[in-house]
Amino acid sequence: MAPQRESTRPLGVAVIGYAFMGKAHSHAWRNVAGYFEVPAFEQKVLVGRDADSVADAARRYGWQESETDWRKVLDRPDIDIVDICTPGWLHAEIAVAALEAGKHVLVEKPLANTVAEAETMVAAARAARARGVQSMVGFNFRRVPALALARTLIAEGRLGEIRQVRTAYLQDWLADAEAPMVWRLQKEKAGSGALGDIASHAIDQVQFLLGDTVADATGRMRTFVGSRRGPDGPQEVTVDDAVWASLSLTSGAVASVEVSRMALGRKNALRIEVFGTRGSLSFDSESLNELSVFDGAVAAAGQGFTRVLVTEPEHPYLEAWWPQGHLLGWEHSFTHEIRDFLVAVAAGTEPSPSFEDGLQLQRVLAAVAESAASGSAIVKVA
Amino acid sequence: MAPQRESTRPLGVAVIGYAFMGKAHSHAWRNVAGYFEVPAFEQKVLVGRDADSVADAARRYGWQESETDWRKVLDRPDIDIVDICTPGWLHAEIAVAALEAGKHVLVEKPLANTVAEAETMVAAARAARARGVQSMVGFNFRRVPALALARTLIAEGRLGEIRQVRTAYLQDWLADAEAPMVWRLQKEKAGSGALGDIASHAIDQVQFLLGDTVADATGRMRTFVGSRRGPDGPQEVTVDDAVWASLSLTSGAVASVEVSRMALGRKNALRIEVFGTRGSLSFDSESLNELSVFDGAVAAAGQGFTRVLVTEPEHPYLEAWWPQGHLLGWEHSFTHEIRDFLVAVAAGTEPSPSFEDGLQLQRVLAAVAESAASGSAIVKVA
Amino acid sequence: MAPQRESTRPLGVAVIGYAFMGKAHSHAWRNVAGYFEVPAFEQKVLVGRDADSVADAARRYGWQESETDWRKVLDRPDIDIVDICTPGWLHAEIAVAALEAGKHVLVEKPLANTVAEAETMVAAARAARARGVQSMVGFNFRRVPALALARTLIAEGRLGEIRQVRTAYLQDWLADAEAPMVWRLQKEKAGSGALGDIASHAIDQVQFLLGDTVADATGRMRTFVGSRRGPDGPQEVTVDDAVWASLSLTSGAVASVEVSRMALGRKNALRIEVFGTRGSLSFDSESLNELSVFDGAVAAAGQGFTRVLVTEPEHPYLEAWWPQGHLLGWEHSFTHEIRDFLVAVAAGTEPSPSFEDGLQLQRVLAAVAESAASGSAIVKVA
Amino acid sequence: MAPQRESTRPLGVAVIGYAFMGKAHSHAWRNVAGYFEVPAFEQKVLVGRDADSVADAARRYGWQESETDWRKVLDRPDIDIVDICTPGWLHAEIAVAALEAGKHVLVEKPLANTVAEAETMVAAARAARARGVQSMVGFNFRRVPALALARTLIAEGRLGEIRQVRTAYLQDWLADAEAPMVWRLQKEKAGSGALGDIASHAIDQVQFLLGDTVADATGRMRTFVGSRRGPDGPQEVTVDDAVWASLSLTSGAVASVEVSRMALGRKNALRIEVFGTRGSLSFDSESLNELSVFDGAVAAAGQGFTRVLVTEPEHPYLEAWWPQGHLLGWEHSFTHEIRDFLVAVAAGTEPSPSFEDGLQLQRVLAAVAESAASGSAIVKVA
CATH class of the missing domain: 3.30.360.10 (Dihydrodipicolinate Reductase; domain 2)
Structure with missing residues (x-):
């Protein structure tokens, strides 16, 4: 699906996950427009498994609503951006679905738990990109x-x-x-x-x-x-x-x-x-x-x-x-990350690092692990 | 005037000034509830002299409204807290008026430009305190x-x-x-x-x-x-x-x-x-x-x-x-300051440092200046 | 040969080499007795290939004489200690000869250029030790x-x-x-x-x-x-x-x-x-x-x-x-090294690190080199 | 008295005092020629009050002799340089006598305990300088x-x-x-x-x-x-x-x-x-x-x-x-100090800092003390 936003309304944002990374990303969404010139957006919905906890977090972090089922969020036409802050084993499933639903996707690092998952995500990202749907993996230290x-x-x-x-x-x-x-x-x-x-x-x-x-x-x-x-x-x-x-x-x-x-x-x-x-x-x-x-x-x-x-x-x-x-703190790297992502999404340009970058990194990690499993000899990165 | 808030509604907050300190305080107001358990409050109004600029700042920093006349804010019954971030020569006038209007007051350091101004502010703070109206001067490094x-x-x-x-x-x-x-x-x-x-x-x-x-x-x-x-x-x-x-x-x-x-x-x-x-x-x-x-x-x-x-x-x-x-950054000292102020206001206890503390510091500064003006000899603090 | 010194005269010391390491060791020999309680010794002779240069260095560093042929030094009965500060490829030859001549030997690190050389040196050190002749390799950082x-x-x-x-x-x-x-x-x-x-x-x-x-x-x-x-x-x-x-x-x-x-x-x-x-x-x-x-x-x-x-x-x-x-400087690690060596020699105890320690380290270096030459796989230390 | 040395023999050196500063200076005298091109000199005599202790120190620090009466040293024609490392209250008496005896004088800082003493020393230094006898006060940090x-x-x-x-x-x-x-x-x-x-x-x-x-x-x-x-x-x-x-x-x-x-x-x-x-x-x-x-x-x-x-x-x-x-250590600042002093003495130039510099510093110290004694008001340096 192509991005659905009519150009005149603010981008609707959903974050999936409200623990450590969800909290850090929420903070960035809440503050980015206070410092940077960014496209208009709204903090629509925060998603988590426990209804009470996620409702409380949503209220505290400035989200309009909370939700327990991430799939419902993908069905909403008012959501344009999905920011995935779940543990790694959920990245692939959510990201692929979100991209297919026409949502721009930001996913926390590392892209996935395995190379295979990452490859699936890259395929989805490529297909989506052809439709103008952007994707990015969030290595926040790049924005320190x-x-x-x-x-x-x-x-x-x-x-x-x-x-x-x-x-x-x-x-x-x-x-x-x-x-x-x-x-x-x-x-x-x-x-x-x-x-x-x-x-x-x-x-x-x-x-x-x-x-x-x-x-x-x-x-x-x-x-x-x-x-x-x-x-x-x-x-x-x-x-x-x-x-x-x-x-x-x-x-x-x-x-x-x-x-x-x-x-x-x-x-x-x-x-x-x-x-x-x-x-x-x-x-x-x-x-820092x-x-x-x-x-x-x-x-x-x-x-x-x-x-x-x-x-x-x-x-x-x-x-x-x-x-x-x-001095700035650690969390501000996320503010910068969100800023760069928003600017790219609005401009229709590809944000960086891409899912391909995330996959390539996964392959390096796989090479390290393979070397470690086989006597430490040099392993070429696939 | 005594504080006017009915106990059931959130505290209404106004910040006066939107430059360096107004921006830092605004950021703190916007985020404090995301991290700390604080009494309910609303970011009601940001005050500044230039209508366009303050309107833009209000939008960016999460204030519901902007205003160019700080006196109007003091007349509003929905405002409970006035946070003064203007240059020092305006502190005394605004703070005294706000306290007399029954608003809890937070004022940036130093309390005033002169000992005389500070004394006037202390008198107002004492009178207000007797009516349950709190006041505090904001030495943010105490909250690092x-x-x-x-x-x-x-x-x-x-x-x-x-x-x-x-x-x-x-x-x-x-x-x-x-x-x-x-x-x-x-x-x-x-x-x-x-x-x-x-x-x-x-x-x-x-x-x-x-x-x-x-x-x-x-x-x-x-x-x-x-x-x-x-x-x-x-x-x-x-x-x-x-x-x-x-x-x-x-x-x-x-x-x-x-x-x-x-x-x-x-x-x-x-x-x-x-x-x-x-x-x-x-x-x-x-x-830091x-x-x-x-x-x-x-x-x-x-x-x-x-x-x-x-x-x-x-x-x-x-x-x-x-x-x-x-790591945390410099600005978070203000988040902590706002947190402590809010908690004290809600509890009806006296926040610290008080205007009296601010006056006493002013007297030390005056002693330093007096010594400097008279050959550097020791001057007792009044 | 067993150590030849009559117990009543000071230990006679020769240093071979007067460049970087020879200078550092000379400085240590010159000063050690100024700070530490050590057995009596004399700075007898400094050895180097260039007659003029070594004579000048000997004068400057407090040696009684200079010499260009290290073999002559080994023949002298008034020399009890030989301290080898030459480049690595000369270590084995000089050290083995000195030990066979009954001289206590201190040799700069690394013990030798190859494991084979180091093994020869260890054999000589063992034989000498049985006759009461001590040996040590000088890893000066141990004395920082x-x-x-x-x-x-x-x-x-x-x-x-x-x-x-x-x-x-x-x-x-x-x-x-x-x-x-x-x-x-x-x-x-x-x-x-x-x-x-x-x-x-x-x-x-x-x-x-x-x-x-x-x-x-x-x-x-x-x-x-x-x-x-x-x-x-x-x-x-x-x-x-x-x-x-x-x-x-x-x-x-x-x-x-x-x-x-x-x-x-x-x-x-x-x-x-x-x-x-x-x-x-x-x-x-x-x-440091x-x-x-x-x-x-x-x-x-x-x-x-x-x-x-x-x-x-x-x-x-x-x-x-x-x-x-x-603060102390880098060179004082050598003063400490000489102190420890002298005390051990006088006490007839084995100074540390021994040539065996030096050989074992050489084997680790060889394992690193072998791994590097064969795809970086793990190599057991021989 | 003018300097007595015949130009062909090495400068004869005496150090007065063998505690902390005497040890540091002795170390410098012992090593300076090992590193720097300096005029020829001999470590003649170390002076201290306790005969056994000073004899032991002299042996350890490389002095040819020890002595308990500093006045005897001033009478010796083979002594050209007197280096004063005693406590401050002895500086003036020894330095003045040594200068009058035609000895070049190095004295540890501060020059004296009082401005009056320092003035006496400066007078002696000026008179001696006119006869080619040099003097210097040793602020070693200048040589870090x-x-x-x-x-x-x-x-x-x-x-x-x-x-x-x-x-x-x-x-x-x-x-x-x-x-x-x-x-x-x-x-x-x-x-x-x-x-x-x-x-x-x-x-x-x-x-x-x-x-x-x-x-x-x-x-x-x-x-x-x-x-x-x-x-x-x-x-x-x-x-x-x-x-x-x-x-x-x-x-x-x-x-x-x-x-x-x-x-x-x-x-x-x-x-x-x-x-x-x-x-x-x-x-x-x-x-350092x-x-x-x-x-x-x-x-x-x-x-x-x-x-x-x-x-x-x-x-x-x-x-x-x-x-x-x-890295170098703290003590090497003294090696540099002795080097500079020796070079100046041999060249017949005035080493720095001079006794005049030492006196001027004493006057600053006196101004600080006078200010402290009178309510901290500014005091002009005499």
């Missing part, structure tokens, strides 16, 4: 101003040819072996553990920052705590707690990836270093508003990493916000 | 989680007796001598320069963190660029660019203050160090989500400043937000 | 106080069971593709590139800190600049510029290693993070006097990495030096 | 490479006109109220407390870095612990624990100074920030090898403080040392 700035610097050639990228994403919410079983530790629901959840962010950044694609990968994966307390006794943890990977990129650059949910003391640290022939840069999400940049052209006596506080009006997304030096 | 945590640690005695506090607030938006004249550089409009604008934050933090009051003060003030380009040629800068002060507190502690709008390279750095007999702590607003804490009871070999990432659910205000390690 | 402290904390169980170690050693002296050919880039002289030079430090630290051994390894290696300007035109670079490895340890812990001589902007950064079940720690050689320690037993609201300035008298080696807060 | 680099940058105009300097020197060795009485807390021996000991460093840096002089000063001083345990019961502390000062410089710049021996958790932190019209810089002695530099000419989007690791051969003093990234 410091990382958007990093990409610009690299694209402008300020770092020269990139040789080496170091990434890590370190958390510690599973460091305690007594922490109980949750769905994120069950392969059938989560697809994978740290791999899909956080290595996906790190690897997406490698490709995003360099404008390059991973050619091959090695992987090691480890589950440090193999069994956790469930409601009825111990349950097996069927996903990885930590992943190590090395990636070679089409350009010849090499990237390292280390992610863990057991890095005691690191709460949510995405760290990235990029080393090129002319310059380098460094980022740490625990200092900073980018450190090294310019190799400076004479040795003056060389060093320049800590740029990315809060100037000249920086990506910043003109909309506060005077310099007034 | 790291600083709220700092106060708790000090109040619990974790630092022992405080001996020494170091504060600085460094900005650089006036470092360029070619930057043009603005109202903030004119004494008749702004009252003072860096003193009222940013030294007020630093000194409020000293008193807030220690739960103590300044007994006497020395001051130096300097205007580095004495004249700036106005619309019709050069105009004299009649306020200070930088201030240095030393304060002795009632407890015997000594605090230093250094603030500047010409500290080239420092964008918005409020830095605080507190040294006690048992422990110490350190804060920098450029690392961090507090470094030193525990003197630890054996020498293990001593050091512990960098606490203040994003745990156990930390002040954090339970409402994101999982650990997902 | 912050890292010595780290090892103590881990050995005491303060971090619980170690799960994950992250190491990197980043330099940039080869980032410039125009930098000329040097012996360190020729496999026949240097054995390997970043692998033996700096990955050896990182991997030694992993094993040293954990008191554990590497069981298997994966490796990737990359030479980014394949040819460099030699005296007679371009010459092939036959060693690696950068290495990535993942290691599993006997305990089940996993360690990552990333080293590079092309990490533009990083001058000499050895970074180590260790994550355990009870605590974590972090080190960066660019902040600091160790950051995380204690997981602290309640969430007070958790964080404590930055310990490792300059207290209670810290390893520090009692000999300056008051707290007065 | 990062600070020497800072001075160069400022002198080159890289920061433009300096407006504002912030300095602090924070220690905590007296934070414990139970720490016993020591001579440094007795006015008759130490002259003052934190003022002469560490504020002197901070203020010297202000003048050194800016090439400017203090015109007037305010001061506050505080003794937090008024009595400490002596050998025979409580004794009064007659010096300051902490000092706050503001200084105006001849150029119009303003500098702040805050020093304390009770800043719990800060072990030895000399922090300096300099803000100019074109650039700024920042230093912290706890990161770093200087952060801000260039205001960079476009806003790329602005930030560049962290220069001051270990390049192009940096002051660094060519003599190790490859880039290999």
Whole structure:
């Protein structure tokens, strides 16, 4: 189905899911128009399984209505955009249905739990795109101003040819072996553990920052705590707690990836270093508003990493916000994501990253997992 | 007039001013209920002088209406709360009128441009309080989680007796001598320069963190660029660019203050160090989500400043937000401020800091200015 | 030959090599007795190939004599200790001869260029040890106080069971593709590139800190600049510029290693993070006097990495030096190394790390190289 | 008396004092020729009051002899240089006698305990200088490479006109109220407390870095612990624990100074920030090898403080040392100081800072103390 909106009314938006990601996206929908020039839209409906809880969340987050059946939302002609914030195993089904129903779709990362699901979604996205229906996968770190700035610097050639990228994403919410079983530790629901959840962010950044694609990968994966307390006794943890990977990129650059949910003391640290022939840069999400940049052209006596506080009006997304030096938070990356998505939808252009980008990333994750399962030897990305 | 609200309807809110502070407060009003349990309220009206601009801002920030005459708002029975975000020279007039009209009042810091104005406001606040009408001055840094945590640690005695506090607030938006004249550089409009604008934050933090009051003060003030380009040629800068002060507190502690709008390279750095007999702590607003804490009871070999990432659910205000390690921004201090104000208003308790607190701070600022004007000798706070 | 010294005279010391490492060791020999209680010794002779240069260096660094033929030194009965600071390809020959001549031997890391050489050296060391002749390989980072402290904390169980170690050693002296050919880039002289030079430090630290051994390894290696300007035109670079490895340890812990001589902007950064079940720690050689320690037993609201300035008298080696807060430099790690070696020699105990330790490390390096040469699959350490 | 050395023999050196400063200076004398091209000299004699202890120290630190009577040293024709490392109350007597005896004199900072003593020393230095006898006061921080680099940058105009300097020197060795009485807390021996000991460093840096002089000063001083345990019961502390000062410089710049021996958790932190019209810089002695530099000419989007690791051969003093990234320690500032002093003595030029510089600094300290004693009003520097 083609998009149904008459051009004169605001875009109608539905968000599916109201937990962590649903809350973050809702906040972005609620605020985006307060800062950015975006097409008119309305926060129509928030969807969740528990009627009372979702009604309460809808009220709190500024949605006109709540709903428990996402399929009903797809039938509504006043809904133009569906933003999918459910756990990963529901992404494919909802996204395909929504696209077929002519809804523009934004789906949280990673695109799906498996390559097969992602392929189905890409097929649906392509068909929809031909009808003017847009789709996007939401890697919010692309919209962190410091990382958007990093990409610009690299694209402008300020770092020269990139040789080496170091990434890590370190958390510690599973460091305690007594922490109980949750769905994120069950392969059938989560697809994978740290791999899909956080290595996906790190690897997406490698490709995003360099404008390059991973050619091959090695992987090691480890589950440090193999069994956790469930409601009825111990349950097996069927996903990885930590992943190590090395990636070679089409350009010849090499990237390292280390992610863990057991890095005691690191709460949510995405760290990235990029080393090129002319310059380098460094980022740490625990200092979210900073980018450190090294310019190799400076004479040795003056060389060093320049800590740029990315809060100037000249920086990506910043003109909309506060005077310099007034920091933004993690959630604002979603505000920027929604802004970019809305602008693209209204303009009829393809938002980025596309479902194809999401599928390609899934293939890299699959290569890492395959390598890990077979002695860590290099696996070419399909 | 006593508060007029029938208990069953939501509180009606008006914000006066829609520039920098009006935007920040509006954002807080719009989002506070999405995160915190607060009494029901409605974003009724945004007030500003330019009809078109304020109408546009009202639409963007979620206000039902806009208005150009703040007096009309005071006449409306559906308005219960007036939040004053105008430049300082308008604070007294509006606040007194609003309180007399039975509106609960939140006013941005500093309370007023002069001690005399502040005294008038305190008189009005006292009279209103007797009728159940609340008032508060908005020192938003008190609601930065790291600083709220700092106060708790000090109040619990974790630092022992405080001996020494170091504060600085460094900005650089006036470092360029070619930057043009603005109202903030004119004494008749702004009252003072860096003193009222940013030294007020630093000194409020000293008193807030220690739960103590300044007994006497020395001051130096300097205007580095004495004249700036106005619309019709050069105009004299009649306020200070930088201030240095030393304060002795009632407890015997000594605090230093250094603030500047010409500290080239420092964008918005409020830095605080507190040294006690048992422990110490350190804060920098450029690392807004961090507090470094030193525990003197630890054996020498293990001593050091512990960098606490203040994003745990156990930390002040954090339970409402994101999982650990997902940083908040500067603006969220206003969300917390509005939350605390709303809760107090609904409970009929006195919100803090009060107008009396604002007046007392004004007296400290006056002592600093008086010292600076008379050879920097110690001046007792009135 | 057994050690020849009559117990009453000071130990006679010879250093072979006077370039970078010879200078650093000489400085340590010259100063060690000024700070530490060590057995009496004399700086007898400095050995180098160029007679004038070595004579000048000997004079400057406090040696009584200079010599161009290291074999002559081994014949001298007044020499008890030979400290080998030559390039790696000379280690085996000199060390074996010195041990056979009854000299105690200290040799710079890595022990040798190949496993075969290292095995010969171990055989000689074992035979010598039976005659009371001691030997040691000099991994100086073990004597950086912050890292010595780290090892103590881990050995005491303060971090619980170690799960994950992250190491990197980043330099940039080869980032410039125009930098000329040097012996360190020729496999026949240097054995390997970043692998033996700096990955050896990182991997030694992993094993040293954990008191554990590497069981298997994966490796990737990359030479980014394949040819460099030699005296007679371009010459092939036959060693690696950068290495990535993942290691599993006997305990089940996993360690990552990333080293590079092309990490533009990083001058000499050895970074180590260790994550355990009870605590974590972090080190960066660019902040050489600091160790950051995380204690997981602290309640969430007070958790964080404590930055310990490792300059207290209670810290390893520090009692000999300056008051707290007065930083040590990189070179002092050699002073500590010489101190420990001298004390062991005098006591007739075995200094650490032994040649066996050096050989075992060489085997890990070989496993990394073998993995890198065969598709990065896991290789067991021989 | 004129210098007595026949030009052909090495300079004979004596150091008076072998405690903290005597040890640091001895280390520098022992090593300076190993790194730098300096005139030939011999470590002749170390002087101290306790015969056994000084003999032991002399042996350990490389001195040929020891001596208990400093006057005897002045009589020796083989002594050309006298380096005074005693407590401050002995500086004047020894320095004047040594200069009169024709010895070149280096004296530890501060020059003296009082302005009167310093004036006597200056008179002696002037008379000696006329006879070719040199003198210098040793503010070692001037020879920390990062600070020497800072001075160069400022002198080159890289920061433009300096407006504002912030300095602090924070220690905590007296934070414990139970720490016993020591001579440094007795006015008759130490002259003052934190003022002469560490504020002197901070203020010297202000003048050194800016090439400017203090015109007037305010001061506050505080003794937090008024009595400490002596050998025979409580004794009064007659010096300051902490000092706050503001200084105006001849150029119009303003500098702040805050020093304390009770800043719990800060072990030895000399922090300096300099803000100019074109650039700024920042230093912290706890990161001794770093200087952060801000260039205001960079476009806003790329602005930030560049962290220069001051270990390049192009940096002051660094060519003599190790490859880039290999950090120096605190003690090496003395090696550089001795190097500069030796070179000047041999060349017959005046080393810097002179006794006149030392006296001028003493007058600034006196102005701070006078201000503190009289209500903190501004006092002109005599």
